[in-house]
Amino acid sequence: MDMQIGALVIVLPASMTSMDDEAKEALALLEKTFATEDIIIPVFVAHENEKLKEVLTELKHAGAADAADSAAGALFSSIFANGYQVDVTGPPAAPVTDFTVTSLQGKLIGNGIEEQLPSIIIVAHYDATGIAPSLSFGADANGSGVAALLELARLLSQLYTDPRTQPRTNVHFVLTGAGTLNFMGAKRWIDHQLDEAQSLGEVPLVLCLDALANKHLYLHVSKPPKEGSFGAQFLSLLEAILASNGLPPPQLVHKKINLAEDMLAWEHERFSMRRLPAATLSGRPSSPVRTAADVSLNLASLEANVKVLAETLARLLFNTSSGPVLSRGPEPEALDGWVKMLTAQGRSPAMFASRDNPLLQNMEQALQHHTKEASRHAFRIDKRDPEFTVYSGFDYRMAAHHIKPAVFDLVLSLGIAAYVGLVYVFVLYYDMLAGSLRRLIRKEKTH
Amino acid sequence: MTFFHFLNCIGLSCAPHLITYKYSGLTEYGTFWKILNAGAFYLLIQFCKMLALATFFPAPENSTEFDVIAEFLRVSTDVADLLGLHFFMSKIVGRGDLKFMIAGLGWASAELIMTRAIPFWSGARGIEFDWKYIQMALDSNIGLGHHLATAVLVWLYSRNDLKKAYVPFVFTLLLLCVYKPFIVDAAAFVFMMTPWSALMARAVYSAIIGLCSVQLYNSLMVSANSFH
Numbered sequence: 001m002d003m004q005i006g007a008l009v010i011v012l013p014a015s016m017t018s019m020d021d022e023a024k025e026a027l028a029l030l031e032k033t034f035a036t037e038d039i040i041i042p043v044f045v046a047h048e049n050e051k052l053k054e055v056l057t058e059l060k061h062a063g064a065a066d067a068a069d070s071a072a073g074a075l076f077s078s079i080f081a082n083g084y085q086v087d088v089t090g091p092p093a094a095p096v097t098d099f100t101v102t103s104l105q106g107k108l109i110g111n112g113i114e115e116q117l118p119s120i121i122i123v124a125h126y127d128a129t130g131i132a133p134s135l136s137f138g139a140d141a142n143g144s145g146v147a148a149l150l151e152l153a154r155l156l157s158q159l160y161t162d163p164r165t166q167p168r169t170n171v172h173f174v175l176t177g178a179g180t181l182n183f184m185g186a187k188r189w190i191d192h193q194l195d196e197a198q199s200l201g202e203v204p205l206v207l208c209l210d211a212l213a214n215k216h217l218y219l220h221v222s223k224p225p226k227e228g229s230f231g232a233q234f235l236s237l238l239e240a241i242l243a244s245n246g247l248p249p250p251q252l253v254h255k256k257i258n259l260a261e262d263m264l265a266w267e268h269e270r271f272s273m274r275r276l277p278a279a280t281l282s283g284r285p286s287s288p289v290r291t292a293a294d295v296s297l298n299l300a301s302l303e304a305n306v307k308v309l310a311e312t313l314a315r316l317l318f319n320t321s322s323g324p325v326l327s328r329g330p331e332p333e334a335l336d337g338w339v340k341m342l343t344a345q346g347r348s349p350a351m352f353a354s355r356d357n358p359l360l361q362n363m364e365q366a367l368q369h370h371t372k373e374a375s376r377h378a379f380r381i382d383k384r385d386p387e388f389t390v391y392s393g394f395d396y397r398m399a400a401h402h403i404k405p406a407v408f409d410l411v412l413s414l415g416i417a418a419y420v421g422l423v424y425v426f427v428l429y430y431d432m433l434a435g436s437l438r439r440l441i442r443k444e445k446t447h
Numbered sequence: 448m449t450f451f452h453f454l455n456c457i458g459l460s461c462a463p464h465l466i467t468y469k470y471s472g473l474t475e476y477g478t479f480w481k482i483l484n485a486g487a488f489y490l491l492i493q494f495c496k497m498l499a500l501a502t503f504f505p506a507p508e509n510s511t512e513f514d515v516i517a518e519f520l521r522v523s524t525d526v527a528d529l530l531g532l533h534f535f536m537s538k539i540v541g542r543g544d545l546k547f548m549i550a551g552l553g554w555a556s557a558e559l560i561m562t563r564a565i566p567f568w569s570g571a572r573g574i575e576f577d578w579k580y581i582q583m584a585l586d587s588n589i590g591l592g593h594h595l596a597t598a599v600l601v602w603l604y605s606r607n608d609l610k611k612a613y614v615p616f617v618f619t620l621l622l623l624c625v626y627k628p629f630i631v632d633a634a635a636f637v638f639m640m641t642p643w644s645a646l647m648a649r650a651v652y653s654a655i656i657g658l659c660s661v662q663l664y665n666s667l668m669v670s671a672n673s674f675h
Contacts, residue, residue: 085574401575409451412581416455420462423588427463427470 007042009086009398010131011056014048016295024293031131031291044088045132045292046398055084055400079411085403090396095389096353100378103185104175104364106371108157111166118202119170120230120317123186123267124149124209125179126342126363127349130292134346134394139297139339141288142179143347145209147338148306149173150366151330155310157370158326159317167317172200173371175363178349180290181388182263186270188379194274204230206278207313208267212305213297214283217242217250220265221279222257222272230316231277237312237321245308253285281309295343299336306330350390452580453571460563460584463591464556471548476541478549485535485553486560492531493561496524515633522629528554529621532601544664551598555591563587582646589646593653597624599660603667613663620659627652 010030013019019027034043046052062081104126110117124145128138137143153173159165176185186208193200217238225231238250257269264270265287271278282288283305307329314325341362345351352360355378367374381387426433468474468482504521532554536546563583571580604617623630631652635645 082576087574401573402577403574404576408576409455413451413455413458416459416462420458420466423463424466424470427466430471 005041007044007086007088010043010045011048011052012045012135012292016137016293019293024291027131027293028289028291034131042088044396044398045135051400058082059084079405079407081405083403083405085401086398087401088396088398091393093391093393096350096392097383099350099353099381099386099388099390100355101178101185101188101349101381102352102355102360102376102378103177103189104360104367104374104376105189106153106173106367106374108153108160108171108173108371110160110168110170111163112168114170115199115201117168117170118204119172119200120313121172121174121203121206121271122149122152122209122313123174123176123206123271125176125183125185125267126347126359127177127180127352128294128347129180129290130294130346130348132292132346132394133348133350133391135292136180136290136346136348136351137292137295137343138290138347139294139343140213140283141211141290141294142209143339143342144211144213144283144297144302146175146342146363147335148209148212148302148309148330149175150338150363150370151306151334152310152313153367153370154334155326155328155330156313156317159314169317170201171313171317173367175367176267177352178388179267181349181390183267183270184387185379186267189377190271190274190276192377192379203276205234205316206268206271206276207234208271208278208280209309210267210280210282211284211288212282212309213299213302214305215301216248216283216285217305217308218253218282218285219250219279220253220255220268220282222255222269223277224252224254225277225279229277231279233319234279234312234316237315238308240321241308241311241315241323245304247304247308251285297339299332299339302335302339303330303332306335346394349388350392351394353390353392449572449574449576452576453567456563456567456571456580456584459581460559460567460587463588464552464559467552467591473545473548473552476545478545481539481549482553482556485550486557488531488535489554489557490561492527496527499524499527518629518632519626522626525625525628529597529601529625532598533605536598536602537605547595547598547602550601551595552591554598555587555594558590558594559587579642582642585646586649589650589653592657593624593627596653596657596660597621599664600624600656603660603663606667608667610666613666616659617663620656620663623652624656627656 012027013023062077062083107119125142126146128136128141128143130136130138156171159167160171174186174189176183176189178184179186219235219238221231225235235250235252242249255265257264257272266280266282268278268280283301310330311324311326315321315323318325341359347359351357360376364374364376473482500521504517504524532550536550539546539549541549566583567580570577600617600621604614604621627649631645631649634640634648640648
């Protein structure tokens with residue numbers, strides 16, 4: 001970063017799925033560097049295409065020519081070599097002033113008076129992050145969580161339609177925004193619920209979902225669940241169901257909240273900080289891997305995990321350890337459809353600044369279909385003391401122009417001057433030339 | 448430095464025309480307005496040609512192929528150039544060699560302004576460098592020689608003191624002049640020439656026509672002078 005360069009262009013393969021593990025690791029390292037270090041030059045990320053390949057090969061040749069054998073060769077190439085001038089057009093990146101974080105919620109009301117029944121909250125954040133805002137597809141982190149939550153809403157809502165099968169527990173579904181910005185959506189939502197709305201009764205468990213398309217499952221907690229609590233029951237039910245399905249057992253990961261850190265590790269920590277029993281169910285042991293290369297996931301793993309999770313929650317709601325409670329599992333096409341819709345374009349928090357985002361509308365519609373009182377909650381970021389600043393400007397066009405060095409024009413004008421001099425001499429002495437030609441003809445005639 | 452490149456191209460394309468005007472004796476005879484007239488005549492002829500092309504010849508569908516018949520017919524409209532030159536020269540009062548110099552120079556200058564001014568202004572001034580602007584400038588230099596040679600040939604054809612044996616020569620040379628774009632483009636397509644080699648081909652072609660026309664002109668002058 002000490003070199004005098006104007007900008008940096010990172011070229012990614014045309015299709016993210018074709019990246020091998022080494023490339024993915026390099027990309028993850030780059031992403032980590034950009035997230036933590038201060039970079040003063042602009043950095044552009046481009047997918048490789050034919051034209052970019054041409055430019056790169058030409059530059060490589062030009063670079064090789066720099067190491068020419070002779071001084072004359074080097075001089076020649078310094079005058080005549082092809083250079084490139086690259087310019088980038090697009091809307092300038094400006095801080096988004098009225099940045100609102102939208103969270104979507106819906107609930108299933110249990111059999112009885114809603115305020116007196118306990119509530120389980122299921123949470124997943126719908127945004128993602130990557131090396132560039134528009135390269136944040138986040139299939140596993142956290143497209144899998146959103147797809148799982150919506151399928152769970154559908155499956156559990158089947159229990160709540162008939163009063164004979166309706167549990168005596170409410171279930172809230174929350175899709176939070178700005179999860180990649182230190183889980184701010186979750187923070188604002190729970191603060192609003194506890195401080196202003198105060199409509200939540202007893203909350204024995206908050207379950208956050210993050211990166212579920214993996215074989216092993218981990219339950220992350222800030223405090224180990226107490227004996228007999230919903231959290232402990234959930235864990236034992238999960239163990240039993242995974243064992244009965246022949247899948248590896250879940251692991252409990254206890255990590256205390258470290259307030260000295262800049263960023264929290266998991267979403268449940270936001271709820272734990274408000275003294276609610278919370279846990280994050282994830283396929284990752286330590287932290288979700290948020291990378292631009294996360295464009296597809298293992299659908300079979302996701303389906304298996306959602307099936308197990310749905311059955312666990314159903315048994316938890318009825319306070320029973322025998323089952324099966326649910327007759328049907330998740331629809332793989334539904335999960336696939338959600339993941340495809342979620343990964344169709346980038347999902348960085350900045351891209352949800354507008355309320356008409358079609359993805360938000362689709363998710364809200366799904367919640368409206370299966371849950372009651374589905375609604376949005378928009379939280380505006382305090383302008384005077386913002387926790388984060390989000391910038392607009394996602395897609396740009398890069399144009400590379402062939403240019404010649406400045407000396408080239410001078411050399412060319414010298415050449416043109418010489419040529420024009422020749423023409424001048426020719427025209428001036430044309431008569432002389434023509435005359436000698438005529439004399440030649442006359443000589444031939446006389447012969 | 449790209450404005451500099453624009454100036455380079457302007458210099459390269461205009462210098463021979465200006466030099467021809469100043470140093471070949473045209474200034475002594477007050478020919479400036481006549482040259483402008485020639486330019487205006489050129490515009491008129493081009494306008495008529497464009498009307499004819501638009502009306503009678505359909506636009507080519509596939510621009511990558513070389514449709515022989517269509518191209519041949521389109522270039523045939525350049526015969527109008529010959530007629531225009533003839534008509535213009537018959538209107539000028541003056542010496543023979545003055546006539547074709549005025550006509551040729553006027554034609555070439557008008558063609559230079561009409562076909563090169565806008566590409567240079569919009570293209571050569573831009574950031575991107577392309578060799579084609581230098582090639583265009585050199586092409587207009589070749590055009591100068593070509594139009595002068597064409598004017599000489601038209602003038603020779605209209606003279607009746609030309610030796611009878613030479614008349615078919617003049618006629619074939621005139622045909623070659625008219626069909627030069629067609630022949631050179633066909634050769635470039637067939638041999639897949641680079642732009643520079645096509646430029647060289649055009650230069651050689653025009654040079655040969657020029658030399659032949661100079662020879663024929665000299666023979667006329669000699670035979671005219673031999674009366675003295």
